[in-house]
Amino acid sequence: MAKEYETVIGLEVHVELATKTKIFCGCSTAFGAGPNTQTCPVCTGMPGSLPVLNKQVLEYAIAVGLATNCDITRYAKFDRKNYFYPDNPQNYQISQLYLPICRNGSVEIETKDGGVKSVGIHEIHMEEDAGKLIHDEWEDCSLVDYNRSGVPLIEIVSEPDMRSAEEVIAYLEKLRLIIQYLGASDCKLQEGSMRADVNLSVREVGAREFGTRTEMKNLNSFKAISRAIAGETERQTDLIESGEKVIQETRRWDDTRGESYAMRSKEDAQDYRYFPDPDLVPIVVSDEMLADIRSRQPEFRSEKMKRYKEEYDIPDYDIEIITGSKRMADLFEETMAICRQPKKVSNWLMGETLRLMKEKEVEVEDLRFSPENLAKLIALTDSRAINSSVAKEVFEVMFDTNVDPEQYVEEKGLKTVNDEGALKKTVEEVIAANPQSVEDYHNGKEKAVGFLVGQTMKAMKGKADPAMVNRLLKELL
Amino acid sequence: MANIISDETIEYVGILAKLELSDEEKEQAKSDMGRMLDYIDKLGELDTTGVEPMSHVFPVQNVFREDVVTNGDMRERLLSNAPEQKDGMFMVPKTFD
Numbered sequence: 337m338a339k340e341y342e343t344v345i346g347l348e349v350h351v352e353l354a355t356k357t358k359i360f361c362g363c364s365t366a367f368g369a370g371p372n373t374q375t376c377p378v379c380t381g382m383p384g385s386l387p388v389l390n391k392q393v394l395e396y397a398i399a400v401g402l403a404t405n406c407d408i409t410r411y412a413k414f415d416r417k418n419y420f421y422p423d424n425p426q427n428y429q430i431s432q433l434y435l436p437i438c439r440n441g442s443v444e445i446e447t448k449d450g451g452v453k454s455v456g457i458h459e460i461h462m463e464e465d466a467g468k469l470i471h472d473e474w475e476d477c478s479l480v481d482y483n484r485s486g487v488p489l490i491e492i493v494s495e496p497d498m499r500s501a502e503e504v505i506a507y508l509e510k511l512r513l514i515i516q517y518l519g520a521s522d523c524k525l526q527e528g529s530m531r532a533d534v535n536l537s538v539r540e541v542g543a544r545e546f547g548t549r550t551e552m553k554n555l556n557s558f559k560a561i562s563r564a565i566a567g568e569t570e571r572q573t574d575l576i577e578s579g580e581k582v583i584q585e586t587r588r589w590d591d592t593r594g595e596s597y598a599m600r601s602k603e604d605a606q607d608y609r610y611f612p613d614p615d616l617v618p619i620v621v622s623d624e625m626l627a628d629i630r631s632r633q634p635e636f637r638s639e640k641m642k643r644y645k646e647e648y649d650i651p652d653y654d655i656e657i658i659t660g661s662k663r664m665a666d667l668f669e670e671t672m673a674i675c676r677q678p679k680k681v682s683n684w685l686m687g688e689t690l691r692l693m694k695e696k697e698v699e700v701e702d703l704r705f706s707p708e709n710l711a712k713l714i715a716l717t718d719s720r721a722i723n724s725s726v727a728k729e730v731f732e733v734m735f736d737t738n739v740d741p742e743q744y745v746e747e748k749g750l751k752t753v754n755d756e757g758a759l760k761k762t763v764e765e766v767i768a769a770n771p772q773s774v775e776d777y778h779n780g781k782e783k784a785v786g787f788l789v790g791q792t793m794k795a796m797k798g799k800a801d802p803a804m805v806n807r808l809l810k811e812l813l
Numbered sequence: 814m815a816n817i818i819s820d821e822t823i824e825y826v827g828i829l830a831k832l833e834l835s836d837e838e839k840e841q842a843k844s845d846m847g848r849m850l851d852y853i854d855k856l857g858e859l860d861t862t863g864v865e866p867m868s869h870v871f872p873v874q875n876v877f878r879e880d881v882v883t884n885g886d887m888r889e890r891l892l893s894n895a896p897e898q899k900d901g902m903f904m905v906p907k908t909f910d
């Protein structure tokens with residue numbers, strides 16, 4: 337009988353924190369600035385410069401730790417991780433090895449069979465990001481931009497508790513949602529504000545010892561992560577089956593080719609010679625600091641779901657989708673605060689918003705329309721100033737450009753014609769032009785009315801209230 | 814000298830420090846390092862049971878800054894230290910990931 341294997345996976349997740357400034361200096365973290373225009377002596381590693389910790393970084397790290405059931409380290413400090421690479425101007429990265437800010441946490445994920453599984457968090461530590469290397473073909477050299485150098489990161493290290501790609505994705509989605517709810521990061525994999533390295537090993541089912549693991553890098557979508565896990569599981573299983581050994585190494589996933597390759601070992605072994613950073617003083621987390629951060633924790637998803645269920649008369653499925661993203665929940669609540677119509681707001685989000693997001697491939701974080709404008713659109717339909725098909729048209733424009741629906745309807749002349757005289761005239765014309773349908777109607781074919789309503793709406797360029805058209809038709813027939 | 818530094822060790826330390834040493838320099842470094850380690854070994858003679866490892870020499874803690882942008886664009890000054898530059902960036906030998 338063939339041997340059965342299981343995959344053992346642990347993750348190292350780097351999250352870029354949403355602070356205005358870098359972790360150890362007052363340089364901006366804003367995206368898209370010219371190269372090296374957001375740098376200073378600290379983040380370019382000039383001799384004699386001194387780092388000072390950004391308090392917001394510590395608070396975000398603690399907030400994430402509390403939300404993931406970690407013990408908060410009351411006496412924490414920073415260490416230097418030494419290595420030479422041009423993206424690292426100090427020749428060391430300031431990180432935390434000995435006393436990381438959070439330890440021993442856990443996150444609950446739902447498994448395929450509907451059960452709940454706890455994934456352990458070994459630790460969360462604070463550290464700085466590196467600069468960006470650009471390869472210059474022309475000069476055959478590399479160019480360095482240090483704008484990213486010193487951008488604050490937390491690294492969340494899980495225990496090797498996951499056994500499949502599904503569990504890994506569930507864990508990442510859960511982590512991402514918690515961090516987004518905290519406002520600590522936008523966690524976009526594609527843009528690199530959330531990065532996951534996969535530590536994976538394979539062992540025979542029932543074996544006590546873990547197999548030799550590899551670390552997979554360069555995974556920038558959930559799909560790439562799933563494919564890399566499948567690919568690496570197969571590669572390691574093949575090696576074991578053929579009696580070869582898995583080598584402990586770092587591998588880079590090439591998603592277009594669907595395979596990984598060992599990263600060139602940078603001549604030296606991974607010998608980082610960590611030691612305490614003498615430039616940074618220890619952090620003592622007081623009871624007050626902890627209580628203060630705890631009191632500012634937001635309402636998380638499960639609490640929100642419960643509250644929506646109690647306060648608003650909307651279906652469970654809608655609640656699940658809306659609270660499934662912080663941005664969607666914010667849109668819902670902010671629109672609700674203006675128009676107080678949960679059912680209608682939820683319908684716009686669940687219907688047209690999701691439909692257009694799928695059609696136009698827009699991520700929820702990139703939605704443009706404002707709660708104010710959605711509330712205005714709802715008011716326009718409530719007052720019957722526009723009918724529902726015009727409303728959908730206007731919404732699509734709002735979806736693309738966040739146009740003010742009142743202005744747009746006014747400018748484009750989309751208001752429903754409520755002038756009964758004008759409408760009556762059109763209905764009469766339609767009746768005169770379609771004797772066959774009129775006859776069908778008199779012969780008991782109810783469907784003929786539908787055709788005549790359609791013709792009238794067409795003649796009115798969609799700007800009529802279908803209910804009124806229906807009533808007038810029946811009167812005049 | 815109680816600590817004898819092997820050829821492999823000095824080779825490895827050279828790689829980590831990105832230093833290319835001549836044979837003479839290697840011999841000199843081996844004996845220097847051996848003497849330094851002998852000196853450090855003296856500390857091992859002390860009884861440190863129950864002593865917390867020290868993380869900082871000053872009795873100072875919790876030095877923070879607020880999350881406020883205080884630095885502007887100082888690219889010109891920073892790049893003026895660079896041996897070579899191009900397009901507002903530091904130019905370095907070709908480096909691969």
Ligand SMILES: [Zn+2]
Nearest residue numbers: 361363376379
């Ligand atoms: Zn800086």
